[in-house]
Amino acid sequence: MTRTYTKTIERRQIEKFISNKSHGIDFILLEEYETPDFIAKTLDTKISIEHTRYIDEKNKMIERYRQQIIDAARERFEREVGVNLQVSFRYSHNPMDKEHKKQFYIDMLFDMVNKIYQVNKEYKFRVSTSKMKVENKYIDSLTVQSETTWSNWQSTGAFLVKPADYKQVQKYIDKKSALICNYPIDIDEKWLVIIAGIGYRSSGFRFDLLDCSNLSRKKFNRVFFFDERTEKIIELL
Known part of the structure; x- marks a missing residue:
């Protein structure tokens, strides 16, 4: 920044x-x-x-790392598929920097979105997943929407607001x-x-x-x- x-x-x-x-x-x-x-x-x-x-610096580092993964997955999707989508990921509490390298998570997010897109690409769609076997231990759910004029991928989710x-x-x-x-x-x-x-x-x-x-x-x-x-x-x- x-x-x-x-x-x-x-x-x-x-x-x-x-x-x-x-x-x-x-x-x-x-x-x-x-x-x-x-x-x-x-x-x-x-x-x-x-x-x-x-600012809680520890959580800020987690958020920054997760957003870097989302941005890289979005850029790959734009490059390979060439379609604008609105995508929201709800992360789980499992850390994403312990078991795999960053590229593993980038490919994972890309594949999750691409699977939903390929099944629904003939239609205008908004798909919100929940127990659809698309989720994994890192992502609890995601929402993919085709009706948009710009590409926007982001994380979302509720959290306890502390003093x-x-x-x-x-x-x-x-x-x-x-x-x-x-x-x-x-x-x-x-x-x-x-x-x-x-x-x-x-x-x-x-x-x-x-x-x-x-x-x-x-x-x-x-x-x-x-x-x-x-x-x-x-x-x-």
């Missing part, structure tokens, strides 16, 4: 945050910056906004707070916005159940938790 693309995502998230009235401030301008990430202005106040995402861990949250605050010494001197308030609820297991955490009793804002005037999914804002007091 390029820095430009990352910054675009960050700006979109911060724009959603500042447009939410829960923080009690009306903003007139948002500017991208390097340190801090953004500077936002009201009629009489200049506010720095640091952006960070609450964010206060020790990890404090690490984010400490890391961002250490950058404040490099800020411009004309900042009136310093904010940190910690974002979660993106829709993946690695980032889908709840802040409303977070134990804030031992958390410190450090050098920030205000620290916010922003659930992008629900657009709910919680402030660390």
Whole structure:
């Protein structure tokens, strides 16, 4: 992911945050910056906004590996079959990097989709599998749909949304707070916005159940938790 693309995502998230009235401030301008990430202005106040995402790095690595396999299987299908499909895979809890090399899993996903496509290719179809002997110990089910104008293969599935861990949250605050010494001197308030609820297991955490009793804002005037999914804002007091 390029820095430009990352910054675009960050700006979109911060724009959603500042447009939410829960923080009690009306903003007139948002500017991208390097340190801090953004500077936002009201009629009489200049506010720095640091952006960070609450991420479970272990689950993020799993998600990245699985998406690489899906992308490679999709590219092979596009190359060999030349048809656009909408495909969703529901993964099981079995790890995919222990028994076989990556190419084994790429071929496995390709074969699963291709078998469904070859049987149904004369029709407009939407097939969702469940106990159809197509599944295996790595994939619980999949959905394949032919009515689409673009090729999109992705993973899907429900997961338990857990509370964010206060020790990890404090690490984010400490890391961002250490950058404040490099800020411009004309900042009136310093904010940190910690974002979660993106829709993946690695980032889908709840802040409303977070134990804030031992958390410190450090050098920030205000620290916010922003659930992008629900657009709910919680402030660390």
